[in-house]
Amino acid sequence: MKQRVITAVVALAIFIPLIVYGGLPLTIAALLLGIIALDEILIMKKMLLVSFEAIVSNLGVILLILPDNWLNFLPDGLNRMFLFYVLVVLILLHTVIRKARFTFDDAGVLTLAMLYIGMGFHYFVTARADSLVTLLYAMLIVWLTDSGAYMLGKQFGKHKLSPKISPNKTWEGSVGGTIAATVILAVYLWFFPVQYGWIVMILVTFILSIFGQFGDLIESSLKRFYGVKDSGKILPGHGGILDRFDSMLIVMPMLHLLGIV
Template sequence: MRQRVTTAVIALIIFIPLIVYGRLPLTIAAVVLGIIALDEVLIMKKMLLVSFEAIVSNLGLILLIIPDNWLNWLPDGLSRFFLFYVVVMLILLHTVVKKKRFTFDDAGVLTLAMLYIGTGFHYFVSARAVGLTTLLFGMFVVWLTDSGAYMIGRKIGKHKLAPKISPNKTWEGSVGGTIAATIILAIYLWFFPVGYNWIVMIILTVMLSIVGQFGDLIESSLKRYYGVKDSGRILPGHGGILDRFDSMLLVMPCLFLLGII
C-alpha cells in the first residue's frame, strides 16, 4: 500500500502541472504515454520493441495522437487517416515479408491497439484544448467512478460483475461508483459548467461513468487473454499505463461523440 501511495503522489506531482499548463508539454506527455501503452501491448504479444512492426506501429500511434493543427501543412486531399491507412498497409505487407513469423492476426492486434490508444490520447489532448474544466470533468468521471466502485464494492459487494474477466468487481460497486461520481460531479458542474445545461450533463455523466467501466473491463479482458496480471510495471503498485488509462481511453473519445468537446 505504501508503494502504491508513493507512486500515486509522485505521478500527481508530475501530472498536475502538465494538465494545468496544457499545450505542447501535455501533447508530448500524451504521445509518450501512448507509446508506452502501445509497447505494453507489444510486450504482451512478445514482440521486440525495436522490430519493424513496433516502430511502424508507434509512428501510426503518434499520427493519431497529435493535434489536428499539427497537420495543416499536408497538401489538400492528404489527411491524417490516409496516412494512417498507409501505416496499416505497411503492417499488412509485413505479414508477406515475415510470412508465418508475423501473421494477419498480429497485424490486426496492432491496428486495433493503435486506434484504441491513439484515439483515446488524441481526445485527451483535445479536451484540454477546450478547457481545463472540460478535461478535469472527463478525468473526474473516471477517477470518482473507480474510487467509488472500489470502496463501495469492498463494503457491500456480493454479486460478481464479470467474474471471468475481473473477479473483484461487483454489481454493487459498479452501481455505487456511478452514483458517487454523478453526485460529486453534479456539484462540480454547478460551479464549473461544461458542455450542455446542468441536467443534460448529469445524464451524460451517468453514461460516461458506465462507458469508463467498460473501458476497464476491456483492458482486463486483454490481460486475461494474454495471461498477465498487469499491463506493465512502469508504475510500482499500479501496473502499467494501460492499467491507469484504460477507462479514459474510452471516456475521452465519448466526450467528442457526445459533443462536449
C-alpha cells in the same frame, strides 16, 4: 501499499502541473504515454520493440495522438486517416514478408491497439485544448467512478460483475461508483458548467461513467487473454500505463461523440 502511495504522489506531482499548463508539454506527455501504452501491448505479444511492426505501430499511434492543428501543413487529400491507412497497409504487407512469423491476426491486434490508444490520447489532448474545466470533468468521472466502485464494492459487493474477466468487481460496486460520480459531479457542474445545460450534463456524466467501466473491463479482458496481471511495470504498485488510463481511453473519445469536445 507504501510503494503504491509513493508512486501515486510522484505521478500526481508530475501530472497535475502538466494538465494545468496544457499546451505543448501536455501534448508531448500524451505522445510518450501513448507510445509506452502501445509498447505494453507489444510486450504482451512478445514482439521486439525495435522490430519493423513495432516501429510502424508507434508511428501510427503518434500520428493519431497529434493535435489536428499540427497537421495543417499536409496537402489536400493527404490527411491523418489516409496516412494511418498507409501505415496499416505496411503492417499488412509485413504479413507477406514475414509469413508465419507475423500473421494477419498480429496485424489486426496492432491496428486495433493503435486506434484504441491513439484516439484515446488524442481526445485527452483535445479535451484540455477545449478547457481545463472540461478535462478535469472527464478525469473526475473516471477517478470518482473507480474510487466509488472500489469502496462500495468492498463494503457491499456480493454479486460478481464479470467473474471470468475481473473477479473482484461487483454489480454493487459498479452501480455505486456510477451513482457516486454522478452525484459529486452534479455539484462540480453547477459551479463549472460544461457544454450543455446542467440536467443534460448529469445524464452525460451517468453515461460516461458506465463507458469508463467498460474501458476498465476491456483492458482486464486484454490482460486476461495474454495471461498477465498488469499491463506493465513502469508505475510500481500500480502496473502499467494501460492499467492507469484504461477507462480514460474510452471516456475521452466519448466526449467527442457526445459533442462536448
